[in-house]
Amino acid sequence: MRDVDKQSGIYAVAAEAGVSVMSVSRAMRGVDGISAKKRDAILEIARRLNYVPNSNARALSQANADLIGISLPTFANDVFADVLEGTRGTIRRAGFSTVIDTTEYDPEAERRWVERLLSWRPAGLILTGVDHHSDVRSMLRDAKIPTLETWDYDPDPIDVVVGIDHVAAGAQLGTEIRKLGYEKPAFIGVARGHDARADKRLLGLRSVFDVPIARIATKPANSFRMGSEAMHQLLQDHAPDVVFFLNDHMAFGGLIAAQSQGLKVPDDIGVVGFNALDLNTVLPIPLTTMQTPRRVMGVTGARRLLARLNGVEGERATALPVTFVPGATTRLQNQR
Amino acid sequence: MRDVDKQSGIYAVAAEAGVSVMSVSRAMRGVDGISAKKRDAILEIARRLNYVPNSNARALSQANADLIGISLPTFANDVFADVLEGTRGTIRRAGFSTVIDTTEYDPEAERRWVERLLSWRPAGLILTGVDHHSDVRSMLRDAKIPTLETWDYDPDPIDVVVGIDHVAAGAQLGTEIRKLGYEKPAFIGVARGHDARADKRLLGLRSVFDVPIARIATKPANSFRMGSEAMHQLLQDHAPDVVFFLNDHMAFGGLIAAQSQGLKVPDDIGVVGFNALDLNTVLPIPLTTMQTPRRVMGVTGARRLLARLNGVEGERATALPVTFVPGATTRLQNQR
DNA sequence: CCAAGAAATGGTATCGATAACAAAGCAGAC
DNA sequence: GTCTGCTTTGTTATCGATACCATTTCTTGG
Numbered sequence: 001m002r003d004v005d006k007q008s009g010i011y012a013v014a015a016e017a018g019v020s021v022m023s024v025s026r027a028m029r030g031v032d033g034i035s036a037k038k039r040d041a042i043l044e045i046a047r048r049l050n051y052v053p054n055s056n057a058r059a060l061s062q063a064n065a066d067l068i069g070i071s072l073p074t075f076a077n078d079v080f081a082d083v084l085e086g087t088r089g090t091i092r093r094a095g096f097s098t099v100i101d102t103t104e105y106d107p108e109a110e111r112r113w114v115e116r117l118l119s120w121r122p123a124g125l126i127l128t129g130v131d132h133h134s135d136v137r138s139m140l141r142d143a144k145i146p147t148l149e150t151w152d153y154d155p156d157p158i159d160v161v162v163g164i165d166h167v168a169a170g171a172q173l174g175t176e177i178r179k180l181g182y183e184k185p186a187f188i189g190v191a192r193g194h195d196a197r198a199d200k201r202l203l204g205l206r207s208v209f210d211v212p213i214a215r216i217a218t219k220p221a222n223s224f225r226m227g228s229e230a231m232h233q234l235l236q237d238h239a240p241d242v243v244f245f246l247n248d249h250m251a252f253g254g255l256i257a258a259q260s261q262g263l264k265v266p267d268d269i270g271v272v273g274f275n276a277l278d279l280n281t282v283l284p285i286p287l288t289t290m291q292t293p294r295r296v297m298g299v300t301g302a303r304r305l306l307a308r309l310n311g312v313e314g315e316r317a318t319a320l321p322v323t324f325v326p327g328a329t330t331r332l333q334n335q336r
Numbered sequence: 337m338r339d340v341d342k343q344s345g346i347y348a349v350a351a352e353a354g355v356s357v358m359s360v361s362r363a364m365r366g367v368d369g370i371s372a373k374k375r376d377a378i379l380e381i382a383r384r385l386n387y388v389p390n391s392n393a394r395a396l397s398q399a400n401a402d403l404i405g406i407s408l409p410t411f412a413n414d415v416f417a418d419v420l421e422g423t424r425g426t427i428r429r430a431g432f433s434t435v436i437d438t439t440e441y442d443p444e445a446e447r448r449w450v451e452r453l454l455s456w457r458p459a460g461l462i463l464t465g466v467d468h469h470s471d472v473r474s475m476l477r478d479a480k481i482p483t484l485e486t487w488d489y490d491p492d493p494i495d496v497v498v499g500i501d502h503v504a505a506g507a508q509l510g511t512e513i514r515k516l517g518y519e520k521p522a523f524i525g526v527a528r529g530h531d532a533r534a535d536k537r538l539l540g541l542r543s544v545f546d547v548p549i550a551r552i553a554t555k556p557a558n559s560f561r562m563g564s565e566a567m568h569q570l571l572q573d574h575a576p577d578v579v580f581f582l583n584d585h586m587a588f589g590g591l592i593a594a595q596s597q598g599l600k601v602p603d604d605i606g607v608v609g610f611n612a613l614d615l616n617t618v619l620p621i622p623l624t625t626m627q628t629p630r631r632v633m634g635v636t637g638a639r640r641l642l643a644r645l646n647g648v649e650g651e652r653a654t655a656l657p658v659t660f661v662p663g664a665t666t667r668l669q670n671q672r
Numbered sequence: 673c674c675a676a677g678a679a680a681t682g683g684t685a686t687c688g689a690t691a692a693c694a695a696a697g698c699a700g701a702c
Numbered sequence: 703g704t705c706t707g708c709t710t711t712g713t714t715a716t717c718g719a720t721a722c723c724a725t726t727t728c729t730t731g732g
Contacts (some may be wrong), residue, residue, distance in 0.1 A: 056456065075411055076421070116433060282588075397690040
């Protein structure tokens with residue numbers, strides 16, 4: 001700083017108030033080491049000048065910023081919004097701010113976003129899932145940035161993980177449905193590799209049912225319409241007695257599709273979703289589905305991450321339980 | 337820079353490559369003024385050292401960053417996700433990156449978020465709606481930052497606006513419904529002041545129907561359940577012949593609620609939504625609703641903003657048309 | 673009233689990049 | 703060989719904040 005006659009920023013405020021830049025800095029941050037009287041005077045002048053501190057300068061001079069980066073697959077699926085709500089509420093209350101972007105289920109897009117996040121030198125990161133581009137794992141472990149993974153589960157996470165064991169959830173769901181006497185299942189989801197969590201649930205299902213037919217929609221999607229279309233297609237070639245769907249959205253579309261073809265649910269065919277959406281609570285025919293602890297996951301994960309930021313070493317991997325929610329789209333009990 | 341023996345950042349790369357920091361800077365940015373051979377060598381070394389440029393330093397030294405700040409009411413409503421998809425796709429393709437946060441319909445939260453955004457010195461801002469905290473307008477006009485407002489319409493925006501005239505949309509919807517012979521309308525939404533767009537649509541409706549009954553849910557929400565609960569409550573005290581809902585989510589909940597009380601739709605009562613969600617295309621009883629051009633709005637708005645960033649002065653305020661979508665939840669024609 | 677310690681205040685280097693300018697290298701024309 | 707003009711390379715100040723340390727001003731006990 002050679003030239004002290006700055007026209008902008010903290011220098012302008014300091015000049016106007018007739019104090020040093022350090023006093024302004026202290027006043028703005030609300031830290032100790034300044035008299036109340038001077039602080040109030042400075043704040044008043046800052047307000048009058050419409051002074052907005054420059055976060056770039058602040059982040060540059062401090063080692064770590066109060067920033068948490070978040071990566072989601074998509075905004076077009078309210079289940080992620082639920083987790084996010086829990087996460088961000090908790091994080092924000094702790095005084096951090098967040099930056100979010102979506103990857104549209106593309107690992108390469110996730111890699112780019114993580115790189116961009118790292119360029120901001122954030123305090124921590126939150127990723128969705130545990131399957132990442134190989135660079136992501138190495139970058140994050142190298143950078144030693146506290147990282148939370150959510151939704152999925154892995155006994156050896158990048159840093160910490162709070163989520164669901166989707167293989168186990170699939171097996172659990174399959175077991176419950178099998179108990180009801182169903183024998184010819186089918187699965188409707190997206191093509192393998194487009195949604196790692198769905199692939200794992202299918203894997204779990206297959207550990208229970210011997211030869212499930214897998215009928216796969218081609219594009220990644222979580223829409224009512226996709227469920228409906230896929231169901232129509234499926235019924236052309238197959239006669240399953242129960243259909244598992246990737247999620248409740250698609251299951252609901254599939255339910256309507258089955259009914260429109262004259263099939264009785266659950267007598268002729270069972271329909272099973274995943275996630276227990278809000279929608280379900282008002283439907284005259286509530287879906288059989290799995291309740292996922294989304295808000296709890298968000299809050300627990302956020303707390304775990306905050307603890308890590310404070311240097312507390314805790315449990316690294318947590319799998320939360322999911323609950324089977326029997327609805328009116330499957331039989332009540334084994335009727336054989 | 338007194339001490340040139342830096343251990344980190346661009347200096348580490350420069351030292352390793354035996355060149356100056358400027359050569360590294362040029363290589364990383366891919367600008368002219370460096371020989372291809374040297375550039376490739378530098379990039380190789382940067383990759384080997386896991387070098388990630390520091391965006392804070394870059395943003396500090398450059399006047400304007402390649403950052404666009406976005407503010408949304410909430411993630412828990414797919415209509416915003418639709419607009420966002422259009423906006424961000426366009427903006428990202430132009431080489432900008434985005435930062436997003438939600439306000440949960442709270443103007444004070446929006447003010448804080450805008451302040452935070454400004455502290456990053458972004459190239460531009462995108463806000464939802466045209467009703468902001470008074471500070472927001474003054475801050476943005478002061479800072480002379482190109483700002484796009486979406487969803488709503490105002491002939492005198494902060495900078496540019498691309499959206500829908502919700503008063504006109506409400507009037508249009510009311511007119512269409514009135515043509516069908518309905519006479520005793522009711523409205524179900526959130527309490528006044530919680531959703532400016534909904535308030536405006538109600539205003540428009542009221543310009544068509546003389547004395548609409550307004551039945552208002554207390555909390556801001558866009559859930560199926562809220563629609564269902566509000567409908568049950570409404571029917572306890574009133575006997576409307578048509579009910580307008582804040583959006584399709586609530587309308588669908590209300591539709592189910594009406595049916596569960598033994599009312600025939602549309603014979604006994606009409607149900608009208610707003611937004612034309614994807615859900616609608618699979619329902620056996622599609623909702624009567626209004627189609628909003630969400631993706632187009634996002635793309636058009638983004639283009640307008642990009643033009644502004646390039647200094648092009650264009651139209652400042654654009655209202656996009658909405659389309660009436662007659663469904664099976666209202667009568668087909670005036671039956672009197 | 674003074675010494676000693678606490679609180680308030682200020683000067684300057686620093687964070688990691690880029691801009692602006694200066695210098696060096698290099699090709700072709702004469 | 704030397705001059706001219708273009709490309710390549712390097713040096714240094716700068717962006718706006720904070721950390722560290724030095725200095726000044728206030729308290730308070732003896």
